[in-house]
């Protein structure tokens with residue numbers, strides 16, 4: 400077969416099958432994927448991959464077969480990788496008999512699949528989170544690192560906040576890239592692909608909710624690169640813990656309400672600090688976001704509940720997974736709100752989601768952990784989307800402060816203060 404890409408001697412030999420049939424198929428998949436997007440060559444990965452496919456759904460039979468073949472041939476990723484959250488945690492996110500039956504069908508191969516992940520290079524038992532770049536988890540790329548990640552919220556964070564370079568790869572391609580230690584060079588890996596075609600002017604009177612701002616940007620620019628100005632008025636220059644949390648949530652919303660893989664924020668994100676408005680491509684378009692636009696966006700979200708006036712049964716906070724900073728913040732907010740109302744427990748089943756490593760660290764602070772537990776709130780490591788994405792769970796009236804969860808499920812979006820009020824009052 401003739402390939403258009405410039406290939407090294409070693410890459411050609413692998414494609415000719417000189418290093419075995421399985422590695423030949425791995426290389427061929429990555430090369431053909433790159434050629435589809437016009438990549439000129441493969442480039443070496445600088446950091447571990449992050450996988451999106453974390454769930455053992457039996458219908459993914461070809462994936463299980465492929466994993467078996469990789470394992471039989473002793474192939475694994477060059478660097479230990481992280482993966483998206485697990486789907487289930489009955490201890491903290493309880494399910495009734497029918498739901499358990501559905502989950503048994505949906506995630507029936509979870510145990511076997513996790514064994515396969517371990518065999519092909521999974522970092523450890525706690526490496527299941529979409530926020531793999533948090534310090535407690537440790538898959539933290541450096542500026543300029545070439546990566547092959549697939550989870551959209553992690554991709555946009557790595558590119559924008561850390562200044563690393565990864566495309567929004569398809570699931571499984573990121574694993575195959577990790578095995579050959581290379582990824583095709585196109586799109587967000589190139590200087591040209593990182594130029595902005597949109598100027599976003601934030602002209603609100605106060606810091607907009609991160610999830611709503613991200614949603615507005617995502618719906619407008621779709622998969623283009625935006626250059627955002629006006630946020631440094633509220634967030635200050637550079638990246639503090641609060642700013643990185645804000646950008647994490649804003650990015651996840653822009654990546655799911657649209658398909659943003661990279662944004663620049665003036666005076667804040669590394670490439671914008673370095674190059675400023677030189678990052679704007681000639682002929683860029685402008686989108687102004689003011690208070691009225693934020694209100695319009697919130698009002699545009701459809702309510703997917705059967706009964707709009709139903710009492711919420713469940714509340715999910717932490718999509719993408721919460722940072723340690725956010726976990727402390729929610730513990731504080733929930734406790735204070737309850738105290739203010741003279742109550743001890745939340746009235747709606749409330750679940751906070753965070754990476755296993757963050758939960759472990761939080762639990763070591765016994766006082767804070769007990770404070771959260773005493774409110775009746777549960778703490779888990781699951782992906783709320785994987786819990787809700789079935790006909791039984793999606794019938795429940797669920798509320799969330801996540802715009803990604805709102806987009807992909809029937810859950811209803813509320814701002815943080817509204818969520819707080821609802822979980823304390825019970826409606």
Ligand code: F3S
Pocket residue numbers: 483484529530552651717718719720752781782783784785803804
């Ligand atoms: Fe993470 Fe699942 Fe939300 S992977 S971003 S918690 S949909």
